[in-house]
Amino acid sequence: MPYKSEIYQRAINILQHRRDDSALEVTLKTAEAQEKIPELSQLQEQLMRIGLSISKLMFRGENTQQEFEKLQKQSLEIQEKKKQLLKMNSFDENALEPKYICPACRDTGFVGDRMCSCHRELLKELERDVIRKIAPIDDCTFDNFKVDYYPEEGENGISPRNKAEKILDACRGYAQGFSHKSKNLLLMGGTGLGKTHLSLAIANVAINKGFSVIYGTAQNILSDLQSENFGRVESIYYNEHDVLNADLLILDDLGTEFKNQYSVASLYNIINTRILRGAPTIISTNFTLDDLERDYNQRITSRLLGEYSTLVLEGNDIRYIK
Numbered sequence: 001m002p003y004k005s006e007i008y009q010r011a012i013n014i015l016q017h018r019r020d021d022s023a024l025e026v027t028l029k030t031a032e033a034q035e036k037i038p039e040l041s042q043l044q045e046q047l048m049r050i051g052l053s054i055s056k057l058m059f060r061g062e063n064t065q066q067e068f069e070k071l072q073k074q075s076l077e078i079q080e081k082k083k084q085l086l087k088m089n090s091f092d093e094n095a096l097e098p099k100y101i102c103p104a105c106r107d108t109g110f111v112g113d114r115m116c117s118c119h120r121e122l123l124k125e126l127e128r129d130v131i132r133k134i135a136p137i138d139d140c141t142f143d144n145f146k147v148d149y150y151p152e153e154g155e156n157g158i159s160p161r162n163k164a165e166k167i168l169d170a171c172r173g174y175a176q177g178f179s180h181k182s183k184n185l186l187l188m189g190g191t192g193l194g195k196t197h198l199s200l201a202i203a204n205v206a207i208n209k210g211f212s213v214i215y216g217t218a219q220n221i222l223s224d225l226q227s228e229n230f231g232r233v234e235s236i237y238y239n240e241h242d243v244l245n246a247d248l249l250i251l252d253d254l255g256t257e258f259k260n261q262y263s264v265a266s267l268y269n270i271i272n273t274r275i276l277r278g279a280p281t282i283i284s285t286n287f288t289l290d291d292l293e294r295d296y297n298q299r300i301t302s303r304l305l306g307e308y309s310t311l312v313l314e315g316n317d318i319r320y321i322k
Helices: 005-036 039-060 065-088 117-132 160-176 195-208 218-229 240-245 261-277 289-295 298-307
Strands: 184-188 213-217 248-254 281-285 308-312
Touching (some): 005 039, 005 117, 039 065, 117 195, 117 213, 160 308, 184 195, 213 218, 218 248, 240 261, 248 261, 261 298, 298 308
Parallel strands (some): 184 281
């Protein structure tokens, strides 16, 4: 899916501000230089007249090559004279040229009809910034996920630490190979076992790969969708279109939301619609399978158990251990 329209608009605004800042800097520098070197104004007028002449030649079309080359030569000579004057008066020879953050596209965001790499990187950063406002995405990477906090020995002879290592490797592999065809993940386990950390680490990598990501708690997402359904859209953060169509949806803390007929129906719609569209979803929950079957209808639990790969973390609340 393309990024949200708000993301695209913010990127366009930032690029426009960059161009405006560059133009203003050139204007101020030009005024300063012309005050010190009056001859610059005359040279600039000559360049403008040559530019106008070249434009007229382009409309004439035929038999203009020789005239075009003559005008171009004159332009280059005047530009060189400008540079020499600037250097003689202690200015950089390119002082009156725009200073673009991205010279490749001149801060337009496009090179020809192709989106510039600077534009793509800006969109990624803006996408990450949306999550940054509600969750510590910058602090959640695979490299700083510490399995040392999980006990080596557990019940039934299964090591929670070994299990966490395998889940870490699975999530890292999932993120590195993420695509529109990636499977759904259900991260389970008690409070403070790193489910959110792993989800955000996956989000980080997916964003870097250019995918759109919606992250939120079940409470906030379902509450906003209910507000949207009843027309209370002034202060909502999430809307149904984005939730259903994001390349990756991360629904955190399933089970903490206020449950009513609408929230359960909305949750079913999210899960079912994204399964039908083949859109990857990651859901995390403190609930056990018994808890899920107790609080949600079979239409939801059957899809979670049948269409999601389940990863279960075990151990003690890492927040307390830290």
